[in-house]
Amino acid sequence: xxxxxxxxxxxxxxxxxxxxxxxxxxxxxxxxxxxxxxxxxxxxxxxxxxxxxxxxxxxxxxxxxxxxxxxxxxxxxxxxxxxxxxxxxxxxxxxxxxxxxxxxxxxxxxxxxxxxxxxxxxxxxxxxxxxxxxxxxxxxxxxxxxxxxxxxxxxxxxxxxxxxxxxxxxxxxxxxxxxxxxxxxxxxxxxxxxxxxxxxxxxxxxxxxxxxxxxxxxxxxxxxxxxxxxxxxxxxxxxxxxxxxxxxxxxxxxxxxxxxxxxxxxxxxxxxxxxxxxxxx
Numbered sequence: 001x002x003x004x005x006x007x008x009x010x011x012x013x014x015x016x017x018x019x020x021x022x023x024x025x026x027x028x029x030x031x032x033x034x035x036x037x038x039x040x041x042x043x044x045x046x047x048x049x050x051x052x053x054x055x056x057x058x059x060x061x062x063x064x065x066x067x068x069x070x071x072x073x074x075x076x077x078x079x080x081x082x083x084x085x086x087x088x089x090x091x092x093x094x095x096x097x098x099x100x101x102x103x104x105x106x107x108x109x110x111x112x113x114x115x116x117x118x119x120x121x122x123x124x125x126x127x128x129x130x131x132x133x134x135x136x137x138x139x140x141x142x143x144x145x146x147x148x149x150x151x152x153x154x155x156x157x158x159x160x161x162x163x164x165x166x167x168x169x170x171x172x173x174x175x176x177x178x179x180x181x182x183x184x185x186x187x188x189x190x191x192x193x194x195x196x197x198x199x200x201x202x203x204x205x206x207x208x209x210x211x212x213x214x215x216x217x218x219x220x221x222x223x224x225x226x227x228x229x230x231x232x233x234x235x236x237x238x239x240x241x242x243x244x245x246x247x248x249x250x251x252x253x254x255x256x257x258x259x260x261x262x263x264x265x266x267x268x269x270x271x272x273x274x275x276x277x278x279x280x281x
Contacts, residue, residue, distance in 0.1 A: 001038070002178060004045040005060055009207045011118075011271065012092035015060050016211040016247065018202020021177035028170040035079040039068055049075060054082030059089075061096060069099040088276045090116070097277070105277035113275075115252035115260070117268035121210075121239045125266070127232035130188050131224050134196070136233055139185040144195075145171040148187065151195040155216030179203065184210075184241070186234040188226045197226035199234040203243055210238040212248040215259070227262050235266075249274075 002017040009016065039047040046062040049072050057076050061069060076085060087105065089096055130136050139148065146168035157163035174180060179202050187198040197217040203210045212234070217227050235246055250259040252273055 001048045004048060004062070006204055006206055008060065008062060009204060009209065012090060014090040014093070014274065016202065016209065017179050017204050018211045018213050021179055021202065022174060022213045025173040025177050026170055027165045028167070028173055037075055041065065047072060051076055051079050055080040055085045057085065057087045059087070063095060066095055069096060070103065073103055083281060085279045086276050088274055090272050091275045092272055100277045103279070105279045108276040108278045112255060113252050113273060114249050115270050116247060116249050116272040117263050117270050118245060118247045119267040119269065120245050121235060121243055124235055124239060125232060127236060128225060128229050130226060130229045133191045134188050134226065136186065136188045136229060138237065139182040139187070141182060142172050142175055145175060147195050148198065151187065151198055151218055152214065152216060154218040184234055184237055186230050186237070188230055190221065196221040197230050199227070199230040201234040201238045203238050203241055205242055208242055208244040210235065210243040210246040212246065228266055231266055
């Protein structure tokens with residue numbers, strides 16, 4: 001899946017090798033719920049599909065093999081248990097959108113959605129020092145996994161939503177994934193040594209593009225510039241390793257604007273959005 005994603009990378013790509021690694025390993029024990037399929041041509045991957053219950057599909061398809069799209073949708077019908085089917089992609093994937101419409105899918109409107117933002121790393125500003133009482137460093141190894149998982153849960157266990165399931169064990173699985181580099185995994189510690197903000201960057205060395213996934217701050221320590229300080233430190237580390245640009249995905253609707261505003265404040269600009277197509281019955 002990562003090999004195909006790396007080979008097909010462009011500004012019209014929803015997926016980055018780091019997105020896949022994070023999505024696959026941030027939660028352990030869910031593998032029996034997932035159905036994944038690969039399509040190959042002459043030994044080379046040309047498509048992958050990842051179905052999640054009850055009826056959600058992520059996929060990546062080589063544009064040189066458009067004839068596979070109907071077969072992928074048939075496979076999805078066979079493995080998804082729900083009555084409804086939802087396929088999410090980037091709005092630039094127009095050929096795939098046409099196929100979905102021919103198969104009875106209609107665009108879902110309203111509700112939350114995600115946008116993609118990017119920036120060049122050529123004019124990257126220097127990272128500011130954290131406020132007094134805070135220190136910044138990159139992960140030193142798997143010994144930091146439990147602390148990294150705790151601050152992730154603090155940042156993403158939002159009121160009214162299920163708590164984050166990221167654990168020390170699942171974060172160690174993330175650390176063992178291909179393309180993870182500890183020198184690109186940064187966090188800020190409070191005076192007692194507790195991590196309170198973080199930014200993990202994944203680097204595709206072949207395409208020289210980095211992706212931020214994930215970024216967060218403990219609610220008790222927000223509005224102090226910690227996310228900015230951590231993001232810029234991680235991006236400088238990525239640039240030193242050869243990255244020329246960076247991308248991040250954030251909520252685009254106005255119900256959750258803070259992450260989008262943080263990225264825009266460090267120079268990221270919107271260029272695409274995710275769209276979902278739904279078929280009922």
